[in-house]
Amino acid sequence: MIEVRELTKSFGDTPVLRGINLTLEQGQVLVLIGPSGSGKSTLLRCLNVLEMPTSGTVGIGKVRLEFRPNSKPRKADVLALRRQSGMVFQAYHLFPHFTALQNVMEGQITVRRKPKNEARTKALQLLAKVGLAERADSYPHQLSGGQQQRVGIARAMSTDPELLLFDEPTSALDPELVREVLRVIRELAEEGRTMIIVTHEMKFAREVADRIVLLDEGAIVEEGLPEQIFSQPREARTRQFLSLLMDQSTV
Amino acid sequence: MNERTNLDIFTDSFLPLLHAGIAFTVPLTLISFALGLVLALLTALARLSDFYPIVWIARFYVWIIRGTPLLVQLFIIFYGLPSVGILIDAFPAAVIGFTLSVGAYGSEIIRAAIVSIPKGQWEAAFSLGETRLQALRRIILPQAARVSVPPLSNSFISLVKDTSLAATVTVTELFQKGQQITAAVYEPLLIYCEVALIYLIFCSILALLQRQLEIFFNRYYTA
Numbered sequence: 001m002i003e004v005r006e007l008t009k010s011f012g013d014t015p016v017l018r019g020i021n022l023t024l025e026q027g028q029v030l031v032l033i034g035p036s037g038s039g040k041s042t043l044l045r046c047l048n049v050l051e052m053p054t055s056g057t058v059g060i061g062k063v064r065l066e067f068r069p070n071s072k073p074r075k076a077d078v079l080a081l082r083r084q085s086g087m088v089f090q091a092y093h094l095f096p097h098f099t100a101l102q103n104v105m106e107g108q109i110t111v112r113r114k115p116k117n118e119a120r121t122k123a124l125q126l127l128a129k130v131g132l133a134e135r136a137d138s139y140p141h142q143l144s145g146g147q148q149q150r151v152g153i154a155r156a157m158s159t160d161p162e163l164l165l166f167d168e169p170t171s172a173l174d175p176e177l178v179r180e181v182l183r184v185i186r187e188l189a190e191e192g193r194t195m196i197i198v199t200h201e202m203k204f205a206r207e208v209a210d211r212i213v214l215l216d217e218g219a220i221v222e223e224g225l226p227e228q229i230f231s232q233p234r235e236a237r238t239r240q241f242l243s244l245l246m247d248q249s250t251v
Numbered sequence: 252m253n254e255r256t257n258l259d260i261f262t263d264s265f266l267p268l269l270h271a272g273i274a275f276t277v278p279l280t281l282i283s284f285a286l287g288l289v290l291a292l293l294t295a296l297a298r299l300s301d302f303y304p305i306v307w308i309a310r311f312y313v314w315i316i317r318g319t320p321l322l323v324q325l326f327i328i329f330y331g332l333p334s335v336g337i338l339i340d341a342f343p344a345a346v347i348g349f350t351l352s353v354g355a356y357g358s359e360i361i362r363a364a365i366v367s368i369p370k371g372q373w374e375a376a377f378s379l380g381e382t383r384l385q386a387l388r389r390i391i392l393p394q395a396a397r398v399s400v401p402p403l404s405n406s407f408i409s410l411v412k413d414t415s416l417a418a419t420v421t422v423t424e425l426f427q428k429g430q431q432i433t434a435a436v437y438e439p440l441l442i443y444c445e446v447a448l449i450y451l452i453f454c455s456i457l458a459l460l461q462r463q464l465e466i467f468f469n470r471y472y473t474a
């Protein structure tokens with residue numbers, strides 16, 4: 001289970017997240033939407049502690065960590081919390097000096113301290129799952145964007161995190177490559193992976209989400225089931241944002 | 252003696268010169284560069300640390316070494332230090348001087364290479380749960396090494412030639428040997444050209460090695 005309480009984040013004097021509260025049951029998929037600059041990436045990065053929250057509590061799985069302004073949490077606590085979630089980046093960030101297989105083995109070996117052959121077996125399984133078994137020995141630059149992102153997904157899963165975080169996983173991709181990545185994510189949802197996904201693919205969001213959260217100016221504006229958010233949004237902000245997206249997609 | 256042609260002088264002095272090169276110039280270069288690289292890496296990491304005293308020590312060291320002539324540094328180590336009771340033989344004194352030099356210039360190269368690796372690489376390593384040290388060792392340094400090969404090769408090749416400064420602290424390396432032979436046969440043009448030729452051979456071998464190293468490091472990138 002994922003629990004976020006009163007999470008805030010400021011960059012200097014600029015507040016970017018203003019008291020986020022979220023609960024997510026195991027196996028649920030939450031899709032995070034909202035205009036550019038609303039703080040979606042910052043929220044995901046705070047959950048993975050790539051960004052240090054200013055205050056609030058984050059609990060993922062068995063690990064809970066409270067952040068206080070002006071006091072640094074212990075490194076070991078940060079590491080423990082970070083290891084509860086895996087991140088899929090918009091720009092993939094694969095390790096270019098490693099093959100696809102090595103990318104997916106890395107965390108298992110250094111973080112989970114698995115023997116190499118065990119890590120290899122599992123990495124091959126994960127690559128097969130994302131449809132890239134036969135590209136295991138390719139270096140990232142030899143793969144298409146869609147393939148790289150699927151390796152990125154396999155890598156994020158390789159350390160068995162409780163929670164998978166996706167920050168606009170298809171935004172850097174050509175339209176024809178988007179489908180293959182979304183298909184993989186949809187399969188993970190069906191398997192009961194707990195995930196938080198930031199995306200502008202509204203059709204996909206509707207299909208895959210158990211819950212949709214709309215973020216604006218660092219606060220949650222509306223939260224609900226996909227049907228409710230898309231057909232009967234309660235807040236004016238939500239209607240505005242959705243109609244803006246529709247306009248863009250018809251242009 | 253008067254019968255000797257230039258060709259005779261050239262061939263007679265070639266082996267002694269080559270010997271001086273192989274016995275002194277090559278080990279002086281290799282040892283200084285190997286130690287210097289270690290020092291350079293440590294200094295680069297120190298400068299990137301977030302513990303200020305360490306950063307300052309590293310910056311101070313780089314400042315001193317880069318701001319003073321290598322020749323003067325060698326003189327201080329070999330001729331200066333004995334007056335405060337520190338006596339170092341010529342060869343190790345030269346090794347110390349060159350190591351400090353490679354360490355300072357190399358640290359800037361390595362630091363720049365580390366900083367040039369995109370932030371996303373650190374974040375990807377962190378997101379897997381790696382520690383800073385693991386990320387550095389497994390993800391960042393291997394990529395930084397590739398970026399550093401051309402500039403570090405430059406330093407290496409410069410070092411081969413800089414070792415001629417060791418002649419001034421009585422190491423009988425290639426150049427010193429050339430001076431000795433010149434003093435005996437009075438053919439400065441011939442002998443110094445021969446000395447230059449041997450440096451050229453050494454440096455060319457290194458340039459070939461650099462090429463191989465670049466191919467090795469580029470194996471996972473498009474040409």
Ligand SMILES: Nc1ncnc2c1ncn2[C@@H]1O[C@H](COP(=O)(O)OP(=O)(O)OP(=O)(O)O)[C@@H](O)[C@H]1O
Binds near residue numbers: 011036037040
């Ligand atoms: N490292 C940083 N330093 C200062 N300000 C930052 C930093 N990172 C993000 N911000 C600011 O925080 C706000 C939220 O940014 P964030 O990237 O979380 O938005 P987002 O919802 O992901 O937007 P997008 O849809 O464009 O990706 C923005 O105003 C941004 O300028």
Ligand SMILES: [Mg+2]
Binds near residue numbers: 040041042167
């Ligand atoms: Mg973003």
